[in-house]
Amino acid sequence: MKSILKSVGAAVLGGAVVLGSYKTFIEPDTSSKIELAQESILTATPVTYTNNAIPNAVDFTEAAEKTVHAVVHVKNLTVSRGNPTMRDLMYGLVPLRQAVGTGSGVIITKDGYIVTNNHVIENSQALQVTLNDNRTYEAEIIGTEPGSDIALIKIDVDEDLPVVAFGDSDQARIGEWVLAVGNPFNLTSTVTAGIISAKGRDLNTRDQMQQSFIQTDAAVNPGNSGGALVNNRGELIGINTAIQSPTGSYTGYSFAVPSNNARKIIQDLMEYGFVQKGMLGISGGTLNGRAAQELGLQSAEGIYVSEVVEDSGAEKAGLKKGDIITSIDGVRMRSFADLSGYVGSKNPGDFVEATVLRNGKERPISIEITKNSTVTIPELDMDFRDLTNDEKRKYNLDSGALIIGTKNGLADTNLNGYVITKVNDRNVKNVENLKYIMDQTEANQRLILEVKNPQGQTERWRLTVD
Known part of the structure; x- marks a missing residue:
């Protein structure tokens, strides 16, 4: 320290x-807490099921078969300072304590690149990956992006591994069926199902740039962090990261980093060794009914621009204080987290087409994503x-x-x-x-x-x- x-x-x-961004108008904090997955004791409770057929039920078998063999168990050995005894203090000794954390990961290339959460491999002294067929490998860390809680690790293999193909998380829809696939407790991959409950969620749990999470009601419990969120075609649309719970166990809300953001981070780590961060170049906040009324605006949905950053792409494109961004590249911007998440999937030098409401009239503005320094x-x-x-x-x-x-x-x-x-x-x-x-x-x-x-x-x- x-x-x-x-x-x-x-x-x-x-x-x-x-x-890049901060909120001017925010929702009240929830009393529940965000839990990141750590290893816990697995208990099993017998349950009696009633076989009630569901008409026109979605068939998840194909999606599960495409995914389970590409989701791995990640074991992280850490060494930290323990509490010193009187003898340690007398002789100037530093006691060390070993701990083991676990999580999940998703194989994304046949030669052994795996994406997981940064908090799963943080402070690692040794990493071990177990495949779904129980083969175990030592892993190395290729790169991390703590702000987005994404990490890229690699295992050396002599044969092609099963992979999960990336999907387009921007096209995921609220109400769409999804599977959460993890490999907790080294029990081989497990699958749970649910729907997308919301998009563009900002958990606001770290002193970082705002995040844009996919919220689902698919059951995600400790040990599932770093696992795959896939659609019913078996395409990766998110990396499961956190649960919102007053107890520390799953109670109906789980969150995933959108696959478009994770893919951009992974590509940067593989190509450059670090993440190129871009920004639109505005400050502002999410509009709501009260804010729109106070500002004398007709629209109550969009991003209100309260400041334009000097020398940014937004300034060069002519964006002004008081403008309202309603969409980017055809994707509606309902919250600042939507904006942060979408811009986070772009590289410096990319252009986006924003629809801006100014003086009651909509106009298109092309904005270059500039480097966030x-x-x-x-x-x-x-x-x-x-x-x-x-x-x-x-x-x-x-x-x-x-x-x-x-x-x-x-x-x-x-x-x-x-x-x-x-x-x-x-x-x-x-x-x-x-x-x-x-x-x-x-x-x-x-x-x-x-x-x-x-x-x-x-x-x-x-x-x-x-």
Whole structure:
């Protein structure tokens, strides 16, 4: 764990500058909690079934046969610090504790690439994958995208493996039948069925960019994280990720990362080793009836644009404050999570066709997806981006890297809006320069960071890199 000591302090103000999106109008938080799958004890309860035939029932056998052999069991061995005893404290010993977590994964290529959740393989010391026929392999991590909770791992095999073909999650419809396929507890693949209950759900459980999940009522329990959500043709339309439950077990709601978003992340990890993040370049929020009335708008559905980011594709395309985005590429935008999810499936340089309501009239606007310069620097456990021209004027700076997020409980206070200007008296030009400087640091090296706080005051932080 890293720690930051401020020698010159000021009250920390919240308020991150968001490049891509944030909500202005949000729904009240639910009292239930989001549970990510971990290993638990399997219990079996006898159930008596009554064989009542369902007229015109959907046949899932073909979809299940296409999927079950391509869903695997993932075992993750982690090592963490345990609670020190008095003897440990006396002799300066660091107790270590082993733990095993489990989840599921989906084979997506015949040569052994597997997609799963980042939280399934997080902090891994060793990874083991068991196929549906009980063959076991050691696996390596190819890349991760924690913000979307997606990870790509690989096993080495001598023969072709069964795979699940990707479907188009944008075409999935509410009310459509789906199967959730997982491999929990190493019992070989299991299948549950349900319907798509909603799309564009934002769980808002992490300090990350907004997510856009597919919500289903197919039963998903601990150990199913990383498994496949498929349609009745056996096409992959989502990666099962979380459940919403007051008890920690399935109670009717489960959520999956849309396959279009997962596929984009996987392709980037395989081609570049990192994820290219694009942005539309607006801030705003989801319209509702009350918000539309307060703004004097006729429409109560769409995305209200409250700010256009400088030098973004939205600004260059002529998008303005007060515009309402009703659809993109023909896909209706009912919530900001819809927008975030759709843009998240695109690469910088792609163009999207937005339908925009302005002064009561609809007009088409072609917008280029521009690069989101947000970068995570693991040595600092922070997310950064470059300063805009307006921010350079605000902070009276020519260069620096703006903090827009902290991770892993690094600080008890909100550091968003602080700008790192120097590391050990080396000027920080931009985010890439900061990343280069941090890549050169060694373990246990002491650093002094010079920063400017949101009030424009200079502070110095002392930091030890793990």
